[in-house]
Amino acid sequence: MRTLTYRDALREALQEEMRRDERVFIIGEDIAGYGGTYAVTKGLIDEFGDKRVRDTPLAEEVIAGIGIGAALADLRPVVEIMTINFSLLAMDQIVNSAAKFHYMFGGQPRIPLVIRTVCGGGAQRGAQHSQMMESLYAHFPGLKVAIPATPYDAKGMLKSAIRDPNPVLFIEHELLYNIKGEVPDEGVEYTVPLELADIKRQGRDVTIITFSRMLHLSLQAAEDLAREGLEAEVLDLRSIRPIDIDLITDSVKKTNRVVIVEEGWKYYGTGQGLAALIYEHAFDYMDAPIQHVNGADVPMPYSKVLERAAIPSKNDIIQAVKAIVPAALAHR
Amino acid sequence: MAISNATLSGLTRTQLLEMHYMMTLLRRFEEKSAEEYTRGKIGGFMHLYIGQEAVGVGSIAALRPTDKIMCSYREHGHALAKGMHPNEVMAELFGKITGCSKGKGGSMHMWSNKHGVLGGNGIVAAQLPIAAGLAFAAQYQGLDTVIACYFGDGAVDEGAFHEALNIASLWKLPIVFICENNQYSMGMAVEKAWAVSNLLPRAAAYNMPGEVVDGMNVLSVYDATRRAVERARSGEGPTLLEIKTYRFRGHSMTDPAYYRTREEEHEWRSTRDPIGIFEKILQDNGIGSQAEFDANDEKATQVAEEAAEFADNSPFPPLDELYTDVMVDGSAALVYRHPRK
Numbered sequence: 001m002r003t004l005t006y007r008d009a010l011r012e013a014l015q016e017e018m019r020r021d022e023r024v025f026i027i028g029e030d031i032a033g034y035g036g037t038y039a040v041t042k043g044l045i046d047e048f049g050d051k052r053v054r055d056t057p058l059a060e061e062v063i064a065g066i067g068i069g070a071a072l073a074d075l076r077p078v079v080e081i082m083t084i085n086f087s088l089l090a091m092d093q094i095v096n097s098a099a100k101f102h103y104m105f106g107g108q109p110r111i112p113l114v115i116r117t118v119c120g121g122g123a124q125r126g127a128q129h130s131q132m133m134e135s136l137y138a139h140f141p142g143l144k145v146a147i148p149a150t151p152y153d154a155k156g157m158l159k160s161a162i163r164d165p166n167p168v169l170f171i172e173h174e175l176l177y178n179i180k181g182e183v184p185d186e187g188v189e190y191t192v193p194l195e196l197a198d199i200k201r202q203g204r205d206v207t208i209i210t211f212s213r214m215l216h217l218s219l220q221a222a223e224d225l226a227r228e229g230l231e232a233e234v235l236d237l238r239s240i241r242p243i244d245i246d247l248i249t250d251s252v253k254k255t256n257r258v259v260i261v262e263e264g265w266k267y268y269g270t271g272q273g274l275a276a277l278i279y280e281h282a283f284d285y286m287d288a289p290i291q292h293v294n295g296a297d298v299p300m301p302y303s304k305v306l307e308r309a310a311i312p313s314k315n316d317i318i319q320a321v322k323a324i325v326p327a328a329l330a331h332r
Numbered sequence: 333m334a335i336s337n338a339t340l341s342g343l344t345r346t347q348l349l350e351m352h353y354m355m356t357l358l359r360r361f362e363e364k365s366a367e368e369y370t371r372g373k374i375g376g377f378m379h380l381y382i383g384q385e386a387v388g389v390g391s392i393a394a395l396r397p398t399d400k401i402m403c404s405y406r407e408h409g410h411a412l413a414k415g416m417h418p419n420e421v422m423a424e425l426f427g428k429i430t431g432c433s434k435g436k437g438g439s440m441h442m443w444s445n446k447h448g449v450l451g452g453n454g455i456v457a458a459q460l461p462i463a464a465g466l467a468f469a470a471q472y473q474g475l476d477t478v479i480a481c482y483f484g485d486g487a488v489d490e491g492a493f494h495e496a497l498n499i500a501s502l503w504k505l506p507i508v509f510i511c512e513n514n515q516y517s518m519g520m521a522v523e524k525a526w527a528v529s530n531l532l533p534r535a536a537a538y539n540m541p542g543e544v545v546d547g548m549n550v551l552s553v554y555d556a557t558r559r560a561v562e563r564a565r566s567g568e569g570p571t572l573l574e575i576k577t578y579r580f581r582g583h584s585m586t587d588p589a590y591y592r593t594r595e596e597e598h599e600w601r602s603t604r605d606p607i608g609i610f611e612k613i614l615q616d617n618g619i620g621s622q623a624e625f626d627a628n629d630e631k632a633t634q635v636a637e638e639a640a641e642f643a644d645n646s647p648f649p650p651l652d653e654l655y656t657d658v659m660v661d662g663s664a665a666l667v668y669r670h671p672r673k
Contacts, residue, residue, distance in 0.1 A: 051472065065460070065461020065496065066461065069461070069468060072450060073466055073470070073473070096458060102659070104433065105437055106431070107656065109443065141666065142659070142665065164661075196668075242668035245669065
């Protein structure tokens, strides 16, 4: 094992899949000469040329359409939409075409398409450049929505997404690109299935269910709680469609308490949907109401003081855990 | 009348009469569809192609079987002209399992991998970006496939039209953009919607050739499409065709067409019927006789009748079809369960 950034892990996944399969190409705004807004595709133009690393005009709807059409013709497009905020301009293509063609045309067409995009706040980008929109897309049957949090998962899941016969929305987080983590050595082939969630930390007292950047805050919170004698299990969803309900219920049956932590807005989102699923599948095992830690229900403010207050913190997670885990459980 | 071996537009007599048959089939098929809709056998939205037959038949005659088409929701005619069996199209209208999309699509969603019919699309202009993607793929794979992308005059007003034309021209994609200007986007008259009087300035804006074509003359449509297809196939890039036509019926089955006068409709139907115009051309050139037209018509009527019978006698999809085809690998779309240990 070696240590790699999330960004470099993603680039390796693209590189390996492009070497493996001539049908894989990447396309998007400023991904070639510029190297990608977040430098994920940096240097790929040198190895693969402009046939397979293709810059486009600023036109999200047709960028998505090119991906869908190319996938219909059995290519393996990896489309980059610069940020998820701009994906709304391509949403008709993603939702009305990519997610529906296979079903609507009786199983004939296949759309093995990956749309890579970037979510998240915390860099003072303001209201139109800081959003979490994974819940929006996870609403639609026909799509897979992957949202990895670690370099290991980012690389392994992107490789799986490229090989998946379905359209996959692959959501990276702006503040994760520079984080480092263990990734198998170059040449050591591995993939991470899109369907499986992952226990990132074992615990007995409460299950913290989270994904994307909030995984890291949750792990920090769990360390602090451990010092007070409370053992939190931290479950990384990794994909929010499909949902790995078995792993979730297994964990809930063990801990009997759940805190859901997500960066996005509370209402009508992933956390609330998940809470309903947990009550459906594991109500009898619950010893306390599910707690939610979410982003503030406001458009993202610019000022760093306000922005910090709008995004969940480690302390918010600790407080939510303490609200449902009796102090008596500590130091058992 | 003596039947000559003359050709028109480089088409043989057999080909020309085949085109006549196809136009007649589209007409009779749609009339049958309307009848079955009224009987309650067909539901939802249904947009008939009556009046526009010369566009679909003339342009598709200029394509190879390996070329692909993408269409709007008014696509029964294109599906038939591209070679799909009337039975599978009619059964789709009836929502039967024998329909081309297993009854999951309906009138607006015909598909055939075999015949290169890649969908009727219910979202106006959404097929243009995807068609550009198909053309991109052909270029990427080094194939000489051409994509014909059909849309109505309403689609020109959508942003997708402009994004797709720009990128197709920029990358010289092998695609022919075919605007079927039937004068109304639902009830909106084209002159109230377009800031231009025809599409030539739009073509020029994206640096591609454009042509305005008489869509009631199937040979004019054929000639113009053939030129555009040759350009596309030889790597010269896309062409924008504005084919002027008229739908003889309302926008959909539920549209009484109050936005236009009965006189206007009568004028088009009585003097500009594309089938009548083609028959006159064939007769004037000594290529086809009334007896042959009648025989084509009789056959088309019978084929449409048989298609309705086939559809009616076909079973509905079994209820377990509800949850198939959501994901390609057959996995559950939302809740994933898997064997653990």
